[in-house]
Amino acid sequence: MQLSFKNINFDELIKKFLYQEKDIYPLITFRITFGLLMCIAALRTMWNGWIEKLYVEPQYFFKFYGFEWVQVLSLENMYLLYIIIAISAFFVAIGFFYRISIFLFFLSFTYVELIDATNYLNHYYLVILLSFLMIFIPAHQYFSIDNYIFKNKKTIIPAWCIHIIIAQLCMVYFFAGFAKLHSDWLFNAMPLAIWLPEKSNIIPFTSFLFEQKWFAFFFSWCGAFYDLTIWVFLLIKKTRPIAYIFVIIFHLMTWALFNIGYFPLIMITSTLIFFSSNWHQKMYYYFINNKKIEIVSPFLFNKNIQYFIGIYLMIQILLPFRHLIYGGNVLWHEQGYRFSWRVMLVEKNAKATFYIEDESSGQKSEVLNSKYLTDFQEKQMSIQADFILQFAQIIAKDYQSKYNIKKPKVTADVYVALNGRTSKKLIDSNINLLDLKDGFKKKDWILKFQD
Amino acid sequence: MKNKGFFLFLLILLQFSCDKNNTSPCDYDYDTRLIFEDIINNHLSPKLSNFNIQLEDLNELKNTFINNPNYTNLENLRNQFITVYHQWQYIEPFSFGPGESLQIVKKVNNFPVNYSLLEANISAGTYDINAPDNYYSGLPAIDYLLYGIANDDNAIIDLYNNNDNYKNYLNDVVNNIVNVSTSFENEWETYKSTFFNNTGNAAGSSLSLMINAFNEQYERTKRDRLAIPSGQITMGETFPEKLEGYFSGISSDLLIKSLESSQQFFNGNGSNGLNDLLDDANIQKDGTPLSQIINQQFQSAITSVQQLPKPLDQSIELHTSEVVSAYSEIARQVVYIKTDMPSALCIAITYIDNPSDSD
Numbered sequence A: 001m002q003l004s005f006k007n008i009n010f011d012e013l014i015k016k017f018l019y020q021e022k023d024i025y026p027l028i029t030f031r032i033t034f035g036l037l038m039c040i041a042a043l044r045t046m047w048n049g050w051i052e053k054l055y056v057e058p059q060y061f062f063k064f065y066g067f068e069w070v071q072v073l074s075l076e077n078m079y080l081l082y083i084i085i086a087i088s089a090f091f092v093a094i095g096f097f098y099r100i101s102i103f104l105f106f107l108s109f110t111y112v113e114l115i116d117a118t119n120y121l122n123h124y125y126l127v128i129l130l131s132f133l134m135i136f137i138p139a140h141q142y143f144s145i146d147n148y149i150f151k152n153k154k155t156i157i158p159a160w161c162i163h164i165i166i167a168q169l170c171m172v173y174f175f176a177g178f179a180k181l182h183s184d185w186l187f188n189a190m191p192l193a194i195w196l197p198e199k200s201n202i203i204p205f206t207s208f209l210f211e212q213k214w215f216a217f218f219f220s221w222c223g224a225f226y227d228l229t230i231w232v233f234l235l236i237k238k239t240r241p242i243a244y245i246f247v248i249i250f251h252l253m254t255w256a257l258f259n260i261g262y263f264p265l266i267m268i269t270s271t272l273i274f275f276s277s278n279w280h281q282k283m284y285y286y287f288i289n290n291k292k293i294e295i296v297s298p299f300l301f302n303k304n305i306q307y308f309i310g311i312y313l314m315i316q317i318l319l320p321f322r323h324l325i326y327g328g329n330v331l332w333h334e335q336g337y338r339f340s341w342r343v344m345l346v347e348k349n350a351k352a353t354f355y356i357e358d359e360s361s362g363q364k365s366e367v368l369n370s371k372y373l374t375d376f377q378e379k380q381m382s383i384q385a386d387f388i389l390q391f392a393q394i395i396a397k398d399y400q401s402k403y404n405i406k407k408p409k410v411t412a413d414v415y416v417a418l419n420g421r422t423s424k425k426l427i428d429s430n431i432n433l434l435d436l437k438d439g440f441k442k443k444d445w446i447l448k449f450q451d
Numbered sequence B: 001m002k003n004k005g006f007f008l009f010l011l012i013l014l015q016f017s018c019d020k021n022n023t024s025p026c027d028y029d030y031d032t033r034l035i036f037e038d039i040i041n042n043h044l045s046p047k048l049s050n051f052n053i054q055l056e057d058l059n060e061l062k063n064t065f066i067n068n069p070n071y072t073n074l075e076n077l078r079n080q081f082i083t084v085y086h087q088w089q090y091i092e093p094f095s096f097g098p099g100e101s102l103q104i105v106k107k108v109n110n111f112p113v114n115y116s117l118l119e120a121n122i123s124a125g126t127y128d129i130n131a132p133d134n135y136y137s138g139l140p141a142i143d144y145l146l147y148g149i150a151n152d153d154n155a156i157i158d159l160y161n162n163n164d165n166y167k168n169y170l171n172d173v174v175n176n177i178v179n180v181s182t183s184f185e186n187e188w189e190t191y192k193s194t195f196f197n198n199t200g201n202a203a204g205s206s207l208s209l210m211i212n213a214f215n216e217q218y219e220r221t222k223r224d225r226l227a228i229p230s231g232q233i234t235m236g237e238t239f240p241e242k243l244e245g246y247f248s249g250i251s252s253d254l255l256i257k258s259l260e261s262s263q264q265f266f267n268g269n270g271s272n273g274l275n276d277l278l279d280d281a282n283i284q285k286d287g288t289p290l291s292q293i294i295n296q297q298f299q300s301a302i303t304s305v306q307q308l309p310k311p312l313d314q315s316i317e318l319h320t321s322e323v324v325s326a327y328s329e330i331a332r333q334v335v336y337i338k339t340d341m342p343s344a345l346c347i348a349i350t351y352i353d354n355p356s357d358s359d
Helices: A010-019 A025-047 A050-056 A075-094 A098-115 A122-135 A145-150 A160-178 A183-187 A192-198 A213-235 A240-257 A263-274 A277-287 A305-321 A375-381 A385-402 B002-017 B032-067 B071-091 B104-109 B115-124 B138-147 B153-162 B164-197 B206-227 B251-267 B274-280 B290-306 B312-318 B320-345
Strands: A021-023 A156-158 A348-358 A364-366 A408-418
Touching: A010 A160, A010 A305, A021 A277, A025 A050, A025 A075, A025 A098, A025 A122, A025 A160, A025 A263, A025 A277, A050 A075, A075 A098, A098 A122, A122 A160, A122 A263, A156 A160, A160 A213, A160 A263, A160 A305, A183 A213, A192 A213, A213 A240, A213 A263, A240 A263, A348 A375, A348 A385, A348 B320, A375 A385, A385 A408, A408 B320, B032 B071, B032 B164, B032 B206, B032 B251, B032 B274, B071 B104, B071 B138, B071 B153, B071 B251, B104 B138, B104 B164, B115 B138, B115 B164, B138 B164, B153 B164, B164 B206, B206 B251, B206 B274, B206 B320, B251 B274, B251 B290, B251 B312, B274 B290, B274 B320, B290 B320, B312 B320
Parallel strands: none
Antiparallel strands: A021 A156, A348 A364, A348 A408
16 A cells, blocks of 8 residues: 555545544543542642642732733632632533533633743643633533533534544643653753652662662653653554553652642543543443433534634644744743643752842842742742843832832843753843843843853 | 664663763762761861850859949950850851751841840830740840940949849840750750761752751841841941841951851861862862862952951941942852752752642
8 A cells, every 4th residue: 555645635534533423431531530630639729728828928920921911819819719610620520511610610720820920830731721622522411410401411522522632632742752852851861860869768668779870861761752652552542551551650650759749640530531432431331321322513513623623733733842933942041941841851940139220320239039029939030031021120110119219220140050050140141121021032131051 | 663662772771871971960979978977076066065165154144244233244244245146156057957946046046136126025024035036035135235225334234233124134035045055955966866867869858958058047148147237138228237246246257257157067077078079079160169169259258258347337338339349259159059059969949848739
């Protein structure tokens, strides 16, 4: 058989990938596990007292470009917001007013994450994307409370409902693996060589391993190999069961070793969606024994859906490559770092000293960062250029309210030590940070990384 | 096909694991126990027992003064106080272990003293001298009680003669320091072996505790002993009364002592200090050994403070440019010890508590 692009019938492919009729069962498992996990995660945040730490303690918050308008709420309302997240997630799990619930979950969760960019984590971003996709997916048409209220039980859905989530998960893995293909990770075992010896007491009788250099290399290479390939092995029917065992082992291990919250659980549960509908079906038939109801909603098969999906996938594929536009070492300047599945790649130690000067009088002052920021915010600010700009504005505003400053100039000495190196200057320390505007344009005041 | 790939993968792996020549970071094989033993047995122990002996003398001279407040007794007490305050600087970096549980730094040297609160305590006659994080006890309170409560020595002595509340307060402050410091010495005796055996670079390991405490002490020196009083963060608006030892006028000496204390903490007493660890790991910055950079920076910081005219409270008003340059010598060190050293030794700065997960 000869393979060439000419022979591939794209219409046929799209038809199969997007519009083929499929059983709904994998989505049901996905809905229930996702909803329950998110509910528990929201409760955990409240239980741990993180709302106070993250939203009450800080006086200032760092913003994502374009989302400066997102404001923190009062303590009571923050709790209310988290209760909405928890309840809506639970409603998603049980399929109770599913569409409203998932939409509410998406909105409230996204709002919370936009309040302070300091707290950005890739797995929060993943939750935002998955819940966004779920708004459009009828994951409540089976095994849900809605079935009883609206009599809407249906077991057939178009393939895209499942495939879009599978595609999203594949991209997470692939890009996480792809980002590891650089010299720090592969040839210096960084930052695992820093982190693993710290963890030597976690798994009994293995501490001697964790202090070995080769062990960090072993972990680094296995991790990169896992991320780059696991999604392929999950897609192939024959290797799927073994691959899933590796999914469980890998994520449980990272869960034990690193402080990564519920991310491993999301991956362990959501990758079940790779399994066939027959596999999922058996579980549900144990609970409710009834026949397939082969009614389908025609609008789910609408031709325009393919454009929506095409655009979504294009964005998701291109975003992780946007750092190429900026050039240089993305681990250093962090332009195009977020929303790209770069996980566990850097250990940074930084010190940022800000100065404010009145250019008309020559009077100069150093700034005590801790007067404005929590330790955690200060740490994040010192390594991210957009936060540095925002902080310069915060400083200027405060000093101008206290002192008579006619021509304010804010400069900063920012030293960053990346992955076990000694520190280097991150930004031009002569530039007036108040003159700079944040944006997607390359920040040419960030100094080149010198190894 | 699959087996081949895996074999290749193993081969590459093997190649890296056998590469003994690499000078990559975190690759040091130093018996850190030697550092711990040196800093505790040869540095802290003698300094602490001396400090407690000096405190005992202070206590006796305090009793003499309270029984008979006169000029000679006041002068003797003051001199001993200055000795004690100097000696304290060597203890201050040890804020971990028993230092943390006893809150030794806050109990002994929370400055600047809140003298209006202190005066209110004296007039009320009731107070909790050992209250956590208060600013009316410890050495800063003695500084005020022996030098600051009135304008001249006669007036000070009169206050003690005429008002028992002053006597009681001085008595309570000194006794409290003696109590805290005695428990500190006792607790170190039992904590010692835990400390020596807590190797590794994890958060909470002895090395991490040491480096974090070292940095905390240094930042405190930079910020509280000079930056805040001399107006470095307030557009030149100075607060001389916030200097450590302001009333006795020994701020400049205390600042120098605290810098020397930091340097000794870094170098240890013998041949096993943090500096030796850096050397053993062959850590360089721009071609120079980091330990050398740090020691040179300590030297220039100390020299530049020594060159400031005394007393410091006048210098910060009259010699601003010299103070600024002395301050920048002190400030320059922070990058070396807080950013470079922990990074190269793969120690996390743990006093930053992450209130969420990471990824």
